Amino acid sequence: MVIEVKSSFKKKLREALKGILNENEMKFLPSGFQQIGTIVILNLKNQLWKNKKVIAEAVQNIVSNCDAICLNKGAIYSQFRTPQIELVVGKSTETIHKEHGTLYKLDVSKIMFAKGNINERKRYPKLVKENEIIFDFFAGIGYFCLNIARLANPKKIFAFEMNPIAYNYLVENIQINKVSDKIIPILGDCKTEALKIKEKADRIIMGLLPSPKDALPTAFQVLNPEKCIIHYEGLLRDSDPPEILLEDVSSINKEMNKKAKLDHIEFIKSYRPHVNHVCLDILVN
Ligand SMILES: C[S@@+](CC[C@H](N)C(=O)[O-])C[C@H]1O[C@@H](n2cnc3c(N)ncnc32)[C@H](O)[C@@H]1O
Missing domain, CATH: 3.30.300.110 (Met-10+ protein-like domains)
Known part of the structure; x- marks a missing residue:
């Protein structure tokens, strides 16, 4: 915290x-x-x-x-x-938190809100291009997708959340922030629910600690094969090179590994002594 x-x-x-x-x-x-x-x-x-x-x-x-x-x-x-x-x-314990003009309603006793991820919430809208299809795999109450919908101009964001309490706040936050035309909330496990969507993803946000690795096989199936950016969160020791997290990709899919390249690494915050919370922006094409 x-x-x-x-x-x-x-x-x-x-x-x-x-x-x-x-x-x-x-x-x-x-x-x-x-x-x-x-x-x-x-x-x-x-x-x-x-x-x-x-x-x-x-x-x-x-x-x-x-x-x-x-x-x-x-x-x-x-x-x-x-x-x-x-x-x-x-x-x-219910409140409405305001950040970058976005409103996040939540119950702090049931739902986490990592204030330390503030820059990450600000970063995504700057990266998103016009008309992108975005999959937010671990949407929570809308930590990332609300800002993107408000501050950028994606075509659609599919926001997956499997905790019914967080999902209900996500639905409410979409209404409060007036972005119902941009975000489609989906209750359930992203690993299976994302496979039911017809559209392919230009960008996939994988924000889950300690690691979103389990959902990588799904990400590979739903990405736009021409070009997709995967924002892959993880924990990295001070002594580890960022590429070590890219090994998650090769360990799951050798073919995909050939197409994936590390585009950028973003330091999010210190997680515990000598361990950092980071996000790899992985370009797949
Ligand atoms: C709390 S968020 C993390 C958001 C962001 N990284 C942050 O720290 O601000 C992670 C969310 O993913 C949800 N979740 C975990 N596994 C999931 C899955 N397989 N499918 C959909 N949602 C999942 C959790 O219920 C939780 O609300």
């Missing part, structure tokens, strides 16, 4: 909690927080969990435009990428 450090935040928090926390506890106070829409998400050290309510109330008084405070209780592992979030202060 990307924590935004607000310079005077810790100082104000210490002031507010004077006489409530002891000096030792004060040392563990967070120096920043993450805000999604009107919800603040705090990373609290275990030592402070017993004081979570009083800390959350103090944070609410400091942060403007905030109507709920949640605790982040652990990493995201599941297939649906569900976060571990606990509501501490406030009534609801």
Whole structure:
């Protein structure tokens, strides 16, 4: 999770909690927080969990435009990428987050929103050419496709999502952002649902961690054989050359490997020490 450090935040928090926390506890106070829409998400050290309510109330008084405070209780592992979030202060974990003019409605306790992927969300609309057919394999609530539909001019985006909760938000977000003419949401596994689409893909977005490799055979079947760009996310150690991720392609399809070339590598964010979240732009023609 990307924590935004607000310079005077810790100082104000210490002031507010004077006489409530002891000096030792004060040392563990967070120096920043993450805000999604009107919800603040705090990373609290275990030592402070017993004081979570009083800390959350103090944070609410400091942060403007905030109507709920949640605790982040652990990493995201599941297939649906569900976060571990606990509501501490406030009534609801549902909010609308605005970024680059796009509105993302979501429930932060059920759906992840990686603020660290902000540049990736901004990058795609600049790459998309007029009238492209795009397949967004792991669409979530519309992290990538909403921006593309709003800021570029694709012909159609097929957005696949298999988690019904994320899918329902995707449908709502398409309406809120007024892009129903561009995005077709599809509930189900991209590995099978994409094969049912008649059109071929000029661009395939494969944004899934730790790896979208399982969906590569499907991508090879649905791509436009004349030319297609695959945005292939993955994790790369500092010491690894980016080409190592391209080996996913050769391990699955030798023929496709001859046609695939690494066009660009985009660093998205640090994932954990010495491991980076990257995106390979793979050109297939
Ligand atoms: C959370 S997004 C990641 C989006 C983006 N990379 C980011 O970090 O902002 C991944 C989404 O893919 C969905 N998903 C996972 N496997 C899938 C599959 N086989 N077919 C369709 N959706 C899938 C998950 O439910 C989840 O909503």
